[in-house]
Amino acid sequence: RLIQESIERGETPFFVNATAGTTVLVGLTHLYCSRKGLINRSVDLEPQGAFDPIRALSAVAKNYNCWLHVDGSWGGTVAFSENVMKEKDWLDGSELADTFTMNPHKLLGVPLQCSLLLTPHSGHHLFSTTNSLHASYLFHGNPHDLGDGTMGCGRRPDAAKLFLGWKWYGRAGYGARVDHALAAATELTDLVRTKAEDGKGFELVVDPTPFLQVCFWFIPPALRAKMGEKRVKAGEVYVETVSRITKVIHAKVNESGEFLIEYAPLSGIPCFFRVVLNAPTVQKGHLERLVERIEEVGNRIEWAKEELGI
Incomplete structure (x- = not known):
């Protein structure tokens, strides 16, 4: 066309x-x-x-x-x-x-x-x-x-x-390196999906993960109810607020020195965590700890002091 x-x-x-x-x-x-x-x-x-x-x-x-x-x-x-x-x-x-x-x-x-x-x-x-x-x-x-x-x-x-x-x-x-990376992406996707199903505030951007980039959001429990209201009432406000939450957690996780992760913007939706699996040294334990670390950091932040607009 x-x-x-x-x-x-x-x-x-x-x-x-x-x-x-x-x-x-x-x-x-x-x-x-x-x-x-x-x-x-x-x-x-x-x-x-x-x-x-x-x-x-x-x-x-x-x-x-x-x-x-x-x-x-x-x-x-x-x-x-x-x-x-x-x-x-x-x-x-x-x-x-x-x-x-x-x-x-x-x-x-x-x-x-x-x-x-x-x-x-x-x-x-x-x-x-x-x-x-x-x-x-x-x-x-x-x-x-x-x-x-x-x-x-x-x-x-x-x-x-x-x-x-x-x-x-x-x-x-x-070939084994490629296979390992694909398996790791599946493992991380499964971990995030399980957290989402358990009501822990995680959400996959797309499920299943199409390749090696596992993309997801995390909204801490303290903000979840308010964010649910924002999603219904004002789409743009929701996108901006979730993007801000992602960026704040991203910065805190990286500052901890335990992990170095990335987030990504995409027009029309909130910024999300983007974890690219490639290194052959990454094991399931690392992925479990990464998810735990994001959750820990998000739950410890004093969100009342952050300018979220909610």
Whole structure:
């Protein structure tokens, strides 16, 4: 539809960008707002998760002669997990992409920086033809010199870092890292869901967690009744107040030195805790303690002294 609208405006659409592993959330804002009663209209929108349907997008791109790029910077390296490739359709159709980006320095823990741009079109020659300035004072026709095929010809050899890690850990080692991260995300999601079901003030932004980012809110018992009234009476006030609660707890938890966590904003909904699971050293006990710590900090804060507007 968007491509057709672009053509009707006299434009020439040429590029379709698909995402393989979003870093926050996708397609959730209107769904959340509708579910919480923050907007007074129905919406036909479901959680899209972390991965776009590459195969379907490829068909659209080819139909309109558009270049299909897949941004797998965060999630593309799940390809190392045999379990993911067998059980999930996250990268289905990725072989149809014109270009595919992945950053092993993210999910695989390869030292910064290590970014790959892959293509099935003539391999390195595509990039050489597109990016080369033919600087004769540097390059003299040596086919093994890859510097002329990148926009930053003097950059460090990123691929060598992945090569060495791959040789050391093997596909099985990298795959185990991915599997461990996914299992940890499921464990944390389960912990937060259990707290929510027990009426402890926790709430998942989306359930189940679509990838490795577990996103949730925590509203302390002392504020819960008041916040329930704000949710009904004034959507914008509710969003601002819960965002403030999240930020205050976030700061206190980080100041304690026990954990270093993050929160994230998303248009139309309150800021939420965003815990990204990746490190292979993280175990279930760490996750249990994190949830306990957030609850402890939230319950100990003297909220009457905070400017919450309630």
